[in-house]
Amino acid sequence: xKWGWIGVIVWLYxxxxxxxxxxxxxxxxxxxxxxxxxxxxxxxxVREGWETILGLGLLGYWFHPQxxxxxxxxxxxxxxxxRVTQQRMLWRWQGNFSPTFSTSITWEWRWEGGGLREFLxxxxxxxxxxxxxxxxxxxxxxxxxxxxxxxxxxxxxxQERLWLALSGNLTKRLQVETGYLLIAAPKTPPRxRLWLALxxxx
Numbered sequence: 001x002k003w004g005w006i007g008v009i010v011w012l013y014x015x016x017x018x019x020x021x022x023x024x025x026x027x028x029x030x031x032x033x034x035x036x037x038x039x040x041x042x043x044x045x046v047r048e049g050w051e052t053i054l055g056l057g058l059l060g061y062w063f064h065p066q067x068x069x070x071x072x073x074x075x076x077x078x079x080x081x082x083r084v085t086q087q088r089m090l091w092r093w094q095g096n097f098s099p100t101f102s103t104s105i106t107w108e109w110r111w112e113g114g115g116l117r118e119f120l121x122x123x124x125x126x127x128x129x130x131x132x133x134x135x136x137x138x139x140x141x142x143x144x145x146x147x148x149x150x151x152x153x154x155x156x157x158x159q160e161r162l163w164l165a166l167s168g169n170l171t172k173r174l175q176v177e178t179g180y181l182l183i184a185a186p187k188t189p190p191r192x193r194l195w196l197a198l199x200x201x202x
Contacts, residue, residue, distance in 0.1 A: 003200065007022035144158060
């Protein structure tokens with residue numbers, strides 16, 4: 001089944017502001033639909049102009065009705081603040097255990113200037129409290145760095161992203177999410193964001 005979603009993250013902090021957008025679409029391959037392609041685009045705009053453009057292509061396989069493994073590469077160019085080009089490669093296992101609960105683990109490599117910059121592990125859970133038309137939604141993603149140019153092979157906690165949202169079914173095939181996103185990291189003040197997303201299954 002084809003499916004996709006569009007997300008928008010907005011924040012205001014003093015004189016600073018930003019808008020992060022997220023577009024994702026997936027298409028099945030073959031008659032049994034076990035193979036899936038995914039395409040992701042993430043333009044990000046801040047007060048000073050374009051911050052980041054991320055393009056990602058993935059190929060996945062559903063080896064079980066509830067479990068899939070996907071992998072792919074990305075080209076990322078940071079316009080601000082470091083003005084460098086970064087390449088990424090990732091593998092992700094995803095488990096959809098019920099219509100209300102799913103989880104995933106992502107292993108991600110990031111390169112800069114022809115050398116490996118860091119290796120990340122990113123576990124995430126997604127839980128919708130109930131199957132009614134409108135229900136609270138909790139999404140929690142953790143970032144662990146297991147290698148970087150500064151630390152070598154020494155794992156440490158890098159970042160946490162916590163979504164607290166309200167999820168609603170507008171139609172049988174269209175779902176909306178809106179709420180609050182908290183981004184927390186060691187030795188830095190928390191960042192507060194507003195979150196809006198539309199998900200559809202043609």
